[in-house]
Amino acid sequence: MPVTWGIVFDLLGTFFFAISGSLLAAQRGFDIVASLLLASLTGLGGGVIRDLVIGTPPAAFAQPVHVIPPVAAATLVFFLSGTVQRYSRALLVFDAGGLAVFCTTGTVTALSAGMNPVAAVLLGVTTGVGGGLLRDVVANRDPQLFNPNDLYAVPAFVGAALIGTLWIVGWYGPVTLVAVTVAVFAFRVLSLHFGWRIPHARGPWPRHRT
Amino acid sequence: MPVTWGIVFDLLGTFFFAISGSLLAAQRGFDIVASLLLASLTGLGGGVIRDLVIGTPPAAFAQPVHVIPPVAAATLVFFLSGTVQRYSRALLVFDAGGLAVFCTTGTVTALSAGMNPVAAVLLGVTTGVGGGLLRDVVANRDPQLFNPNDLYAVPAFVGAALIGTLWIVGWYGPVTLVAVTVAVFAFRVLSLHFGWRIPHARGPWPRHRT
Amino acid sequence: MPVTWGIVFDLLGTFFFAISGSLLAAQRGFDIVASLLLASLTGLGGGVIRDLVIGTPPAAFAQPVHVIPPVAAATLVFFLSGTVQRYSRALLVFDAGGLAVFCTTGTVTALSAGMNPVAAVLLGVTTGVGGGLLRDVVANRDPQLFNPNDLYAVPAFVGAALIGTLWIVGWYGPVTLVAVTVAVFAFRVLSLHFGWRIPHARGPWPRHRT
Numbered sequence: 001m002p003v004t005w006g007i008v009f010d011l012l013g014t015f016f017f018a019i020s021g022s023l024l025a026a027q028r029g030f031d032i033v034a035s036l037l038l039a040s041l042t043g044l045g046g047g048v049i050r051d052l053v054i055g056t057p058p059a060a061f062a063q064p065v066h067v068i069p070p071v072a073a074a075t076l077v078f079f080l081s082g083t084v085q086r087y088s089r090a091l092l093v094f095d096a097g098g099l100a101v102f103c104t105t106g107t108v109t110a111l112s113a114g115m116n117p118v119a120a121v122l123l124g125v126t127t128g129v130g131g132g133l134l135r136d137v138v139a140n141r142d143p144q145l146f147n148p149n150d151l152y153a154v155p156a157f158v159g160a161a162l163i164g165t166l167w168i169v170g171w172y173g174p175v176t177l178v179a180v181t182v183a184v185f186a187f188r189v190l191s192l193h194f195g196w197r198i199p200h201a202r203g204p205w206p207r208h209r210t
Numbered sequence: 211m212p213v214t215w216g217i218v219f220d221l222l223g224t225f226f227f228a229i230s231g232s233l234l235a236a237q238r239g240f241d242i243v244a245s246l247l248l249a250s251l252t253g254l255g256g257g258v259i260r261d262l263v264i265g266t267p268p269a270a271f272a273q274p275v276h277v278i279p280p281v282a283a284a285t286l287v288f289f290l291s292g293t294v295q296r297y298s299r300a301l302l303v304f305d306a307g308g309l310a311v312f313c314t315t316g317t318v319t320a321l322s323a324g325m326n327p328v329a330a331v332l333l334g335v336t337t338g339v340g341g342g343l344l345r346d347v348v349a350n351r352d353p354q355l356f357n358p359n360d361l362y363a364v365p366a367f368v369g370a371a372l373i374g375t376l377w378i379v380g381w382y383g384p385v386t387l388v389a390v391t392v393a394v395f396a397f398r399v400l401s402l403h404f405g406w407r408i409p410h411a412r413g414p415w416p417r418h419r420t
Numbered sequence: 421m422p423v424t425w426g427i428v429f430d431l432l433g434t435f436f437f438a439i440s441g442s443l444l445a446a447q448r449g450f451d452i453v454a455s456l457l458l459a460s461l462t463g464l465g466g467g468v469i470r471d472l473v474i475g476t477p478p479a480a481f482a483q484p485v486h487v488i489p490p491v492a493a494a495t496l497v498f499f500l501s502g503t504v505q506r507y508s509r510a511l512l513v514f515d516a517g518g519l520a521v522f523c524t525t526g527t528v529t530a531l532s533a534g535m536n537p538v539a540a541v542l543l544g545v546t547t548g549v550g551g552g553l554l555r556d557v558v559a560n561r562d563p564q565l566f567n568p569n570d571l572y573a574v575p576a577f578v579g580a581a582l583i584g585t586l587w588i589v590g591w592y593g594p595v596t597l598v599a600v601t602v603a604v605f606a607f608r609v610l611s612l613h614f615g616w617r618i619p620h621a622r623g624p625w626p627r628h629r630t
Contacts, residue, residue: 025566031618033573034566037549048473053258053268058473061530064538078619110271118274129247133348138553140562142350146235146244153243198241199288263468263478320481328484332460339457343558352560356445356454363453408451409498 005174006105009181010047010059011069013101017131018043018073020095024139026077027087035077038135039070046102046130053123054113092192095132095144096155100185103128103156104177107163117164124160129153151191151198159184215384216315219391220257220269221279223311227341228253228283230305234349236287237297245287248345249280253308256340260316263333264323302402305342305354306365310395313338313366314387317373327374334370339363361401361408369394425594426525429601430467430479431489433521437551438463438493439514444559446497447507455497458555459490466522466550473543474533512612515552515564516575520605523548523576524597527583537584544580549573571611571618579604 021042025035044060051058060066106127110120129145129152136143145152162180166172190196231252235245254270261268270276316337320330339355339362346353355362372390376382400406441462445455464480471478480486526547530540549565549572556563565572582600586592610616 026620028566029568029620030566031568031571031620033571033577033618034568037565037573052262052472053271055267057475061473061535061539061543064536067538067542115271116274118277119271122277123271137348137350138557138563139566140350140557140560143348145247146238146240146349148239148241148244151241151243153247157243198243200236200239200241262472263481265477325481326484328487329481332487333481347558347560350560353558355457356448356450356559358449358451358454361451361453363457367453408453410446410449410451 005177006109007063007065009101009105009177011065013098013105014043014047014060014066015069015073016043016094016096016101017046017098017135018070019077020091020098020132021070021135022073022077023087023091023094024135025074027091028139032074032078036070036074038139039073039077040067041138042131042135043070043073043098044131045134046098046106046127046132049130050106050109050123050127053126054110054115056113092144093189096185096188096192098131099128099152099156099188100159100181102131103159103184104163104181107160108167108172108177111164111167117168120167121157121160121164124163125153125156128156128160148200149195149197151196152188154198155184155187155191158187215387216319217273217275219311219315219387221275223308223315224253224257224270224276225279225283226253226304226306226311227256227308227345228280229287230301230308230342231280231345232283232287233297233301233304234345235284237301238349242284242288246280246284248349249283249287250277251348252341252345253280253283254341255344256308256312256316256337256342259340260319260333260337263336264320264325266323302354303399306395306398306402308341309338309362309366309398310369310391312341313369313394314373314391317370318377318382318387321374321377327378330377331367331370331374334373335363335366338366338370358410359405359407361406362398364408365394365398365401368397425597426529427483427485429521429525429597431485433518433525434463434467434480434486435489435493436463436514436516436521437466437518437555438490439497440511440518440552441490441555442493442497443507443511443514444555445494447511448559452494452498456490456494458559459493460487461558462551462555463490463493463518464551465554466518466526466547466552469550470526470529470543470547473546474530474535476533512564513609516605516608516612518551519548519572519576519608520579520601522551523579523604524583524601527580528587528592528597531584531587537588540587541577541580541584544583545573545576548576548580568620569615569617571616572608574618575604575607575611578607 018039021038022035025038048058103124107120107124110123228249231248232245235248258268313334317330317334320333438459441458442455445458468478523544527540527544530543
């Protein structure tokens with residue numbers, strides 16, 4: 001992946017996740033600084049975990065340009081208006097954008113660093129779901145990732161596995177990267193719209209929440 | 211620790227913790243993918259933190275074989291049946307298995323990497339309690355680690371300290387490793403069975419939860 | 421920063437945050453071991469993240485002396501008496517001490533490691549707020565960092581930015597380090613006392629908490 005494409009994609013994914021972080025901050029009544037912090041954590045968290053596992057200096061700190069998307073996101077959300085209901089939907093759509101970008105680019109970054117394909121796909125999924133998981137955990141709410149009415153991680157896994165396959169067969173390139181990313185985004189948004197679900201971790205029993 | 215023994219123990223501990231993650235997912239009504247993710251995070255999380263602190267590439271990603279225990283655990287829990295009550299007990303027993311394996315092998319891994327004994331014991335405890343802590347934090351519940359009616363971390367600390375002592379006096383080997391691990395597991399399970407407790411962080415005052 | 425000064429400051433910040441962790445453990449009715457664990461996580465967590473991002477072995481493990489502040493904090497809180505109300509206030513004051521020390525020394529550590537100023541300020545803020553965030557997340561409560569009636573992160577940002585500026589213009593030294601740290605602490609405590617606030621992430625809407 002040429003450096004330019006890589007950084008553009010990285011900043012785009014960061015921006016999408018950052019918007020979802022700022023929207024959650026707005027929904028929860030956090031102040032503007034907390035909004036910026038949650039935007040940064042959501043946008044940059046997945047990539048920092050990815051880089052720490054690979055063993056390279058985290059791009060979020062090595063390249064100062066990474067502070068721009070969270071600042072832009074927090075500012076944008078601060079000045080836009082809307083209702084809480086709209087926030088919930090917009091949050092999910094922007095979260096889908098971040099998920100799509102990071103599951104594919106995370107896999108590519110791991111493969112470029114010489115990781116084996118299985119680990120690269122695993123790290124791609126981790127990068128994709130990591131930012132949103134950190135966002136939900138620090139905001140002290142049940143992670144969207146574990147929502148039983150939502151197949152959140154499936155598009156991320158499909159995207160990472162597709163990129164891994166394309167890489168192995170030699171068809172990986174900017175065009176296929178964009179195509180897979182768009183397909184993952186579409187898959188995620190359609191799954192939300194139509195309420196697609198997958199089987200529960202266990203067969204039927206009385207719903208019980210400890 | 212010969213490589214073969216090390217990987218067998220690592221996979222065993224991963225499997226125990228992964229089962230506890232999948233059982234929590236089942237208990238909470240998560241779907242099968244969330245169950246796999248929680249199994250992976252619980253089983254592999256402690257080891258990833260251990261390897262990041264030591265500065266080696268995380269084994270969970272470097273050796274693809276590490277994906278097998280979480281997949282096996284999520285599949286097993288999916289097809290087994292039981293009641294929620296049984297889940298709670300089974301979760302604690304498997305969690306005890308993971309705790310026992312990781313507190314001892316975590317200490318050994320740190321000592322093998324040349325860490326000082328104090329740091330190695332500290333990292334052994336971190337490896338032991340890390341997976342379960344991550345599991346409880348992302349599942350948004352009060353960590354078992356902090357349950358005031360449970361001396362969760364004490365067996366982990368005893369196990370790590372015993373391994374550190376055996377290493378220093380030169381009695382460390384596969385037999386003593388297995389013996390300490392089994393002893394930690396027995397200590398943990400007995401403490402649960404008999405409800406052993408330790409003093410609170412502060413003397414008596416009205417129970418108050420903020 | 422001479423090694424001696426650095427370690428003294430690091431241990432001081434660790435002690436402040438460790439006290440805040442033990443106080444939260446006391447307030448929540450955790451036992452003495454959980455108190456020690458929460459003290460360690462709060463006191464050492466921010467520094468471990470800082471060192472992992474910089475790429476140096478985490479000081480918390482490399483230098484065994486770092487276990488002393490959490491042990492001292494958990495012991496002190498265990499033997500002191502008070503009411504829950506007093507705990508809440510003391511927790512905030514000690515948390516302010518940890519925040520002040522770590523936001524300045526975190527920035528200095530990053531600059532000393534050759535990071536660019538923007539990244540160093542970002543990492544200083546991360547180091548400052550990281551320990552308290554980990555404390556609140558694992559104790560399963562809404563992070564103080566996101567409390568909309570509290571400008572928690574602002575003093576940390578001001579402190580990190582001041583240190584970065586002093587470093588660039590060549591005025592950085594032990595005296596200015598102490599001065600900025602004390603100023604950040606004073607700013608934080610005054611903001612708590614007078615209830616200073618900043619704008620919310622979004623304009624007015626019905627308070628709604630999902």
